[in-house]
Amino acid sequence: MLSAEDLAFITGTLGRDLTDVEAACFENLWSEHCSYRSTRSLLKTLPTEGENVILGPGDDAAIVRYSDSLALAIGMESHNHPSYVDPYDGAATGVGGIVRDVISMGSRPIALMDPLYFGSLAAEKTRYLLEHVVAGIGDYGNCIGVPVVRGETVFDPSYQGNPLVNVVCVGVVDPERFLTARVKAPGTRLVLFGSSTGRDGLGGASFASRDLSEESEAEDRPSVQVGDPFTEKLLIEATMEMAETGKVLSCRDLGAAGLAGASSEMASTFGARIVADRVHLRETGMNAVEIMLAESQERMLIEVAAEDVALMGAIAAKYDLGWSEIGEVIAEPRYIVEFAGETVCDLPIDLLVGGTPRCALPKAPRTVDTTYTPPPGDTKALALAVLSHPDIASKVWITEQYDHDVQVRTVSLSHDAAVLRLEDAALVLSCGCNPRQIALAPYANAANAVYENAANLACVGAEPLCIVNCLNFASPLHPEVFHDMEQAVLGLGDMARTLGAPVVGGNVSLYNESDEYGTEIKPTPSIGMAGKGPVRCWTKAAAGDILALVGETGEHLGGSVLDAVTGCGGAAPAIADPSLLPLIRERVAADRFSGVTDLSKGGLLVALAKLAPNAEVRLSGDPVTALFSETYGRFLVAVKNEADLAGLPHAVIGTAGGEGLRIAAGDEKVVLSPEEIEFSLSSITRLMRY
Template sequence: MLPAQDLALLRKTLGRDLTDVETACFENLWSEHCSYRSTKPLLRTLPTEGSEVLLGPGDDAAIVRFSDTCALAIGMESHNHPSYVDPYDGAATGVGGIVRDVLSMGARPIALMDPLYFGPLDSEKNRYLVEHIVAGIGGYGNCIGVPVVRGELVFDPSYAGNPLVNVVCVGIVDPDRYITARVKRPGSHLVLIGSSTGRDGLGGASFASRDLSEDAEAADRPSVQVGDPYTEKLLIDAILAMAKTGKVLSCRDLGAAGLAGASSEMASSFGAVIHADRVHLRETGMGPREIMLAESQERMLVEVAPEDVTLMGAIAEKYDLRWSDIGEVIDEPRYIVKFHGKTVADLPIDLLVGGAPLCAWEKRPYSAEKPFSRPTAPIKDLALAVLAHPDIAGKDWVYEQYDRDVQLRSVSLRHDAAVLRLEDKALVLSCGCNPRHIFLKPFEGTANAVVENASNLACLGADPLCIVDCLNFASPEHPETNWHLEQCVLGLGDAARKMAVPIVGGNVSLYNESDEFGTRIKPTPSLGMVGRGEVRAWATPAAGDLLALIGTTLPDYGGSVLDALTGCNGPAPAMADPAVVAVVRGLVREGRVTAATDLSRGGLLAALAKVAPCADVALAGDPLEELFSETYGRFLVAVSDESALAGVEHRVLGRVGGDALTLRLRDEAVVIAPEELDTALTSTTRTMRY
């Protein structure tokens, strides 16, 4: 429903009542999901420009130069509410939507990343959501031939009842031939290509702008789109063929708010007339409101000159796709919808697109950090519990559902970041954030998410090119949530400026909370970062290599995996100095280290289990701090000789080798045998499979 104050404002501005179609257009295009009415001023504070940025925020995807002959199209979106109501289709159509965003730029999609956030796995409902969301992502991505090369899985009680499904897509395009989503000239035609329009997804944009109620699964299921990846694959090929002709003036995906959203945003610099009765339909008896607002998937809108309409139609038919010539660009700032000759909507286009009044919610700072309470369990028990936590344990049960090598670009998909071969360079990708840290210190936690992703790239010698974000929060009407939101955006901008990495696009997803479970998600500004470097795979250290720690360890337990397991509390990490990232990047590039990984979730213990599951290390400090602290800006590196670290502040911990992970602590020696390590690291796999 359109809020009463918005309806009153529109009646006053227009001097009349609204038609049914007009009301539906404003209900969706003025929704939080489409208009960013709670966040627009904050988002303008982010750094968006850089030497390689060809097109920044505001289009379906950003364009960033990778080389003289290749540019990246990159975007990030959420599909949170639909994935709770219908996990398979919600997640699948989230993949389809972000792929079409990249496709609309004339780019070929080549890679996906999927940061996912769920409630605890001891709940049957959460296990069901995980299983079907992962299956939806894998099923859709595999069918369209775009590999999921990177992801993140976080489990926390705050996501019970409201999982987060964020997806990044990267595509490639000639830097001189990308397409934008803004119409170019009056008189051109708007051609709809792809699936027939049905009633699925009606009200999807407004549905995504409210919290989930107890009866969400039944009441909101009609708001969830149903995807068809086989049609999407045909659509990818058809749009790329159209783009190759050089005759597509602009292109836009039909996503939130359906045809009304795509056509009005596309034509906002001029104006448009849309003939709703010309749209090819899947169902009979559909009225103009349903036709304009349905969010049926696998549809694209292209602008072409009148004489090129037939050519586009012929290409569509070659790929067995339906098409309709459904509108014209006009040189008058009006958005007009006709149905069988009758005008059912006639609006100032700048009022519909971009005219939503901003919301100014109250902000209330808070402090959630509590004093540290030392766990009393034996160190080995704590270590095995941390390694078995689903945030740390192996993710093969997810990855094995994805075809990660399709398109034959994958070089290395293990551990810190994904490496794809692109021309003669490496495209390196990372994603995610740590919501538990961010909940305790929103500014610092979000800044550290930038540092953490850049650290993942540094471990493979790559420089960051750009960031995309998905800002997931509960309702901004809660003063604490609104303060979270402000602090996170400011922290994101601060770190991006310090590291000179532009933020080129993203998405805001609010009202992520559940009446059914009584939960609000922790602030989750999930990031996607891409970088460029030389082609190299993640390396395993050799037996006999020295293990060294770069960076300073502090007693940062708050928000750690140890805290999640024991409730030990303690301070969350302060913002890391990003200078150490450049140091490690240089070591990797110069070949001075045989392996490198940054320390993040699970601290040094998790890094050792990943890099050197058989090693002998000596830790003289507080065992809890040494093993479980999650201070950022630290790296575990392996070297054949300590002289390789000359000039770099470091601490040698021990050597790779032996038949177990031996931790020589100040008061005891803890030995974790390979079978114990394997049991811990496969715990989540067993939970999900059995």
């Protein structure tokens, strides 16, 4: 329902009461999910322009130049609330929705990434959600032939009643022939094609803008859309063929707020008249509110000249897709809907789209305890506990459900970033953030989230092209939450400027909290980054390689994996110094390293387990800090000759080879056998398979 304040503002502006259709349109289009009313001012602080940015935020997806002949279409979305209520369909339709955002630009989708955030894996409900979310993503992506090439999975109690399902999609398009989502001229026609409209997904946009409660699963299930990947595959091909004709003037997919959202936002530069009776329906007896606001999946809306309607209809029919000419663009700036011979909606289009009043919310920093308590137990026990944490453990149980090789572009998926062959170079993709650290220091560690993704790219020799983000937070009505969000956006933007990586699009997902569990999520500004580099595979160290730690280690255990398993506390990482990135990138591209990985979650211990699980290592200083600190701006490097480390601030710490990890740290000696490492890293597989 509209708030009393919004309803009074709207009726006061119009000088009359609202019809049922008008009220439903405002409820959805003025929701946080569609209007960004709480965050619009923050989003304006982000750097959105760059030499390769052809089309930045504001459309269904951004367009970024990859080469003279190829551009990327890239977008990021969330489907958090639906994925709690109905994890399989919620996650599947999250994939379907972001894929349609990309194809609406006339771009063919080539890759997906899925940053996922869940509660404790020890809870049966979490395992149920994980199982069905992964199945929904895998089944949908596999069926439409778009590979999931990268992801992140974080487990923390704050997500217990409100998991996060974020999805990035990347497509390719001719930089001179992409589509946009803004109509071009009055008198043109609006054609809807794809699946028939049913009652599924009603109120989805407003549903995504409220917190979850104990009754959510039963009451909100009708707000969760049901996807059909086979129809989506046909929709991809039909949209590509329509775009190839050169006669599509604009295009938008039907997502949040259904036909009302797509048609009003698409026509906001002029106006639109929609005849709801003309929409092809799956169910009989649907009223105007249901037709206009249903969020049935696999539907697209295009603008074409009147003489081209029949051609578009013929292409839709060729792919066995329904279609309807449902309205026209008008010169008057109004949004008009007709149904059963009556006008059921007649609104100033600029009031409906973008007319939400300014929203200034209170903010206050939260009190954060950074006291450090030395963790109990010996160093080996701590090491095994860290390796067993599901954030660190092998994700093979998840990734084996995804088809990585469809479209035959995939070169390497190991560890730091995904590498896809695209023309004569590599498209390199990374995603994620560290919510535990961001909760302690939102500015610094949102900045570090950007840095960490750039470091992942550097480990395969790639440089960032652009960033997309999904700002997942709890209710912005809580002053501490709004403060965290503001600081995170500022930190994200400042690091993006420093790296020259513009933020070209994204999504905001708020009210991620649960009455049922009494939880609110940790601040989660999830990042998706695309870059370009040489075509190469990520490699491990070989026996005999020299191992060196590049960069300085600080006492940064707050928000670390060690903190998660022991509650040791401590200071969160400071902002990383990005000056090492070009040096690492250049040496990787020049094949100066046998292998390299950056240090992030789990610190040096996890970097060793990834890059050199069989090695002899000697460390100085406190063993806990040396092994588990998560200071950013560090790299573990394997080289054949120490001369290849010249010019880098480094310390040689050991040699690859032998059996297992043999670590001398201060006065302690820690030996981890291959069997112990493998068993620890298999914790997710053991829990989910048996």
